[in-house]
Amino acid sequence: MTLSRRRLLNLIGCSAAASPFLTPVSFAAGPWDNRLVVIILRGALDGLDAVQPYGDPAWPELRRTLAGGPEIGSPDLDGFFALHPAMRPLMPMWAAGDLGFVHAVSTPYRDKRSHFDGQDLLEAGTMSLAEGARDGWLNRLLQTVPGVSGDTAYAIGRGDMYLLRGSAPVANWSAEADLTLSPQALRLMELVMQDDPKMHAVLQEAELLAGADVDAGGKRRPGHIRTAAFAAERLRSDARIAAFSLNGWDTHQDQHRALPKALERLADVLLTLKEELTGPVWNKTGVVVMTEFGRTARENGTRGTDHGTGGVMIYAGGALRGGQVGGAWPGLGQAELYQGRDLEPTRDVRAYAAWIMRGLFSLDATTLETKVFPGVDLGDDPRMMR
Amino acid sequence: MLSGLHGPDEIAERFPIQPFDDFRARMVEMQALYKKRSKVRGTPEGEALRKQQNLVKKAARQDMLGWLGQTLLRRAHTKTALRERLVYFWADHFTAYGKAGVIKRATSPYIEEAIRPHLTGRFSDLLFACVTHPVMLHFLDQHKSIGPNSVAAARRGKSRGLNENLAREVLELHTLGVDGPYNQTDVRELAELFAGMSFQPNRGFKFRKDYSEPGAETVLGTTYDGKPTMAPVRAALDDLAAHPATAQHIARKLAVHFVSDDPDPALVTHLATRFRETDGDLAQVYQALLEHDAAWQPGLGNAKLPVDFVASTLRALNVAPERIQPLTEKEMRQGFLRPMAMMGQIWQLPIGPDGWPEEDGHWLTPQGLSARITWAMAAPEQLVPSLPDPREFVRTALGSYASEAVQFAAGAAESKSEAIGLVLSCPAFQKR
Structure with missing residues (x-):
């Protein structure tokens, strides 16, 4: 038996390679029983298409080819908002109160509308990039809790995502990194690594971690599902926090073709998490899905949308109170739009993330407002916990 | 050497x-x-x-x-x-x-122009070349920074202003180091001094007088005149290059990179002293590194970064240029860029301006090691017309560092490609 042909082709250039929509998952073990999953949507999700404000009188004017609402088959959420049809498989989760949304939110980032800076600020969690934060907010969360240690299995790893970057220990893994060696090669690899105890320990970890990539029928699953399944597997064990990102949201043209695929992947990810965080674990889990900024309220000339400001935050999990679209709705009339073009953010998205962390991990307000999200105003409790 | x-x-x-x-x-x-x-x-x-x-x-x-x-x-x-x-x-x-x-x-063109010609010159020249380079000005937003009392600010109102990004990184990363003796006022004053440094695609670097902040600026206690030219910028950068904290910072970084994550303090002092005594003559600082006993400790040093590992594999296999140069964009991505990303290094795209981490623990993670092993097993047979005899290759690749275990494994593997992969994965090849 040798290195499998698929693996070999995958590596050096002959196959359709694995999903480009995937980045490594980062994990951190924590001293709690609750679980937090943070998913970053890179490229700026169009919140107005994902959660469609069909009840707003200005809506039909703004979107010509991207019309939404129950009339074109979008499942209705609450009589004002409808869900993009590509996320219809999530409707049972919505009905069960396991899925919710917050609309018209954004980070403090304004005006330049650069993905690069927008994502940096979303992950830094600060008021502005000029503050020069080198660590991400999820890592700073870990720094504030005594007794946090990397899951021993990942002790010498560190986060690849800016979000989890920092001094608190964090381990990395990608579902694509599975080690697939023949038994003989593996035995010999063990042997040569014995010259270096640390590397030997890392090799053994890698062997343990490999394996979440096939479904019950033994078929290899798509990358984003493997990522979610692997996150669930670790969260069922020692890990308490997992973060990863999904790409493919920058829909400048033909959004009606590009966005459904990305939304389906997101729905797959949420369903996989729910399915594989079996039993009581799902009820201890909060999932937060954020993006760097929203997109223009008005459709552009190429059946897409351009970089905007306010957008939507998606949340899920048995620990959170879903079944609601939260946030103060600013309206879509010309005078109500931010700079006449974007959904006006009515609240800092960090405030919602902070309230969820407060609920899951019992963090106090001062820690959240000064350490985790410096400068955030927590404001009123949006009542997102069950 | x-x-x-x-x-x-x-x-x-x-x-x-x-x-x-x-x-x-x-x-x-x-x-x-x-x-x-x-x-x-x-x-x-x-x-x-x-x-x-x-x-x-x-x-x-x-x-x-x-x-x-x-x-x-x-x-x-x-x-x-x-x-x-x-x-x-x-x-x-x-x-x-x-x-x-x-x-x-x-990025490669920037390195070719700003870094490569200045390797053995004075640190101050290297610093100046990098800090004033269009790619750096763009990366740290300097080209859009406008002095608050400049002509341009008066013209544009409050829509744009000073950007401290480059000034902060020059102090924190390029010269004094994060623990260096500077404060927020120094950052601000240096940013005001920098205002005006810009570039245009058709002519490269350009000092824009209309962006320049009028009046003198004081950085680390030294006052630089406010003439709208590059002279005060050059003077400030030269002073920063000559600062003892810079010598210490650069000395430590060199020792960490070339010797160990936790270098002998005596080695760092030796380098810093040479840096100061020679006015930042980099060739002399490298000489100091090579002549110090701590640099020649027996045993393996730091883990190779992914790009080092990949490059040293090419070297060990003596891969011909004709094998690499014709590769298509897709082949380069799948053969090199993507595997290196899985090893943890997205080529030339570190997360922040502080570059890639040095600690071995950052690189030798389960994921990183898996990716290295997987690449080591699969890539070589794509890189050479025929794989070398593994028993021979152990000696070429590892020399006197070939342990008995590796020699045994190279002979016991089921296939040549696995044997080569084992040699490339072993600790002696992964470290230097």
């Missing part, structure tokens, strides 16, 4: 990389196309121009991957390996890359 550094840069001639000064033509072209297109957007003519823009972008993208190949080939075939390692070290110290547009592909 150092003599090669003073000789002609033969390997750069053999495997050329376009310097930024030539790369700029692409930016000029993009700018011209953009301008033309803005008038005819949505028309067939506009569509044709968009396609032309895409061609320029595509060519730059392909060339960028070609330069990755050239970079690896330089490391594989050089007789002066130290030069390539120093280029890497300083390119990381002065991390800069384009954030949007065709300049995204200009």
